[in-house]
Structures are given as structure tokens and as C-alpha cells.
Amino acid sequence: MIISPEMIGYIAxxxxxxxxxxxxxxxxxxxDTESLSLSMYSLFTLGVFFWLIYGVYISDEAIIAANAITLVLAASILTFKIYNVLFKNG
Amino acid sequence: MIISPEMIGYIAxxxxxxxxxxxxxxxxxxxDTESLSLSMYSLFTLGVFFWLIYGVYISDEAIIAANAITLVLAASILTFKIYNVLFKNG
Incomplete structure (x- = not known):
């Protein structure tokens, strides 16, 4: 069986x-976001956003797919965290 | 200022x-690894390993650099976690 680079990308x-x-x-x-770090999730979400842009730039489907899904998830967590920090002290 | 794709990759x-x-x-x-999930870190470490292989396949320096560093860090955490699970019940 030959594993193509695309397959490696999709496994990753x-x-x-x-x-x-x-x-x-x-x-x-x-x-509940009390045990999550605001600075870590901010860096991570921004980083995933840049990976998504990078994937579009180099036209790489695996990178686009992985980071598009992860961006939605990370941004949701970050939104809850920011809301809790602003209105619920954590 | 023009931002090159390589620069986007390195920012990410x-x-x-x-x-x-x-x-x-x-x-x-x-x-201390008690609050870390073994299954999550196993998947993540394996995933980062595959991203590294993928980066080598498509000759992408940003992907290689990011995942080589993250792999060392993630594998260190996973090693502590497995050691603690095996010998210290967590």
C-alpha cells in the first residue's frame, strides 16, 4: 500500500x-472556562487563523480543512472564556 | 509592506x-500530569508527528519547524503522563 502525501496530511x-x-x-x-488560560487560547486561536490563511495561500486542502474546523472550535471556547472573564470573573 | 506566504506560515x-x-x-x-488527558495527548502527539512527516513530504519549512518543536514538547508531556499512569496512578 502506498500512502500519498495527501493521505498523510489528512491523517495528521x-x-x-x-x-x-x-x-x-x-x-x-x-x-465552564475557569481552568482555561485566556492568553494561551488567544495565541492558539490567532495561530490557527494564520495557519488557515497559510493553507489558502499554498492551496493545501489538508491544512485548510484541519484549521477551519479547529478555528471554529477554538474561537467558540475563546468566546466563552472572554464572556466569563468580562461578566462572571473567570 | 507585503507579507509573503512564508512569513504567514512562520507567524502561524x-x-x-x-x-x-x-x-x-x-x-x-x-x-504533575493528573489533570491532563492521556487519550488527548496520545492523539495530539501522533497528529503532530504526522504533520511533521507531511511537512517533509511537501518540503514546507514552516510546517517542519513548528511541528518538530511541538513534537518534542508534546512527547515530553506524554512521557511524563505515561510514567505517572504506570508507576504513580495518574
Missing amino acids: ATLTTASFLPQAILTIKTK | ATLTTASFLPQAILTIKTK
């Missing part, structure tokens, strides 16, 4: 996105 | 690696 994308999913589901469900 | 790489650094430093310093 699936694994890193899947590893992020449980945290995203937990946060969206409970809305 | 710096941001996502930087967002991961505080957790790695904390874990290496304290060796």
Missing part, C-alpha cells in the same frame, strides 16, 4: 483536530 | 507553538 489533520474536540465539546456544554 | 508556527509552551514548561517543571 484528523488526529490533531480529534485531540482538540473533547475540550471543545466540554466547554460548549458546561460553559 | 510561532503562535501555535508559543501557545503550547507554558503547558509544556509547567509539566516538565512539576512533573
Whole structure:
């Protein structure tokens, strides 16, 4: 069996996105963000946004797909965190 | 000022690696991994490994650099976690 570069990219994308999913589901469900770091999630979300732009620039589908999904998840968590910091002290 | 695709890639790489650094430093310093998920870190570390292979395949320096650094950090955390699970019940 020959594994194409595209397949490697999609395996990588699936694994890193899947590893992020449980945290995203937990946060969206409970809305609890007290143990999450605002600065870490801000850097991460911005970084994923830049990876998405980079994927578009180099026309790489695996990078676009992985970072588009992760961006939605990370931005949701960050939104809950910012809301909680502003209105609920954490 | 014109921002090249390479620059976008390196901004993305710096941001996502930087967002991961505080957790790695904390874990290496304290060796405490109780609140970290074994399955999440296993998926993530494997995913970063595949991104690194993918970067080598498509000869992309930003992807190689970001994932090589993150792989060392993630694998260190995972090693502490597995050690603690095996010998210290967490």
C-alpha cells in the first residue's frame, strides 16, 4: 500500500483536530472556562487563523480543512472564556 | 509592506507553538500530569508527528519547524503522563 502525501496530511489533520474536540465539546456544554488560560487560547486561536490563511495561500486542502474546523472550535471556547472573564470573573 | 506566504506560515508556527509552551514548561517543571488527558495527548502527539512527516513530504519549512518543536514538547508531556499512569496512578 502506498500512502500519498495527501493521505498523510489528512491523517495528521484528523488526529490533531480529534485531540482538540473533547475540550471543545466540554466547554460548549458546561460553559465552564475557569481552568482555561485566556492568553494561551488567544495565541492558539490567532495561530490557527494564520495557519488557515497559510493553507489558502499554498492551496493545501489538508491544512485548510484541519484549521477551519479547529478555528471554529477554538474561537467558540475563546468566546466563552472572554464572556466569563468580562461578566462572571473567570 | 507585503507579507509573503512564508512569513504567514512562520507567524502561524510561532503562535501555535508559543501557545503550547507554558503547558509544556509547567509539566516538565512539576512533573504533575493528573489533570491532563492521556487519550488527548496520545492523539495530539501522533497528529503532530504526522504533520511533521507531511511537512517533509511537501518540503514546507514552516510546517517542519513548528511541528518538530511541538513534537518534542508534546512527547515530553506524554512521557511524563505515561510514567505517572504506570508507576504513580495518574
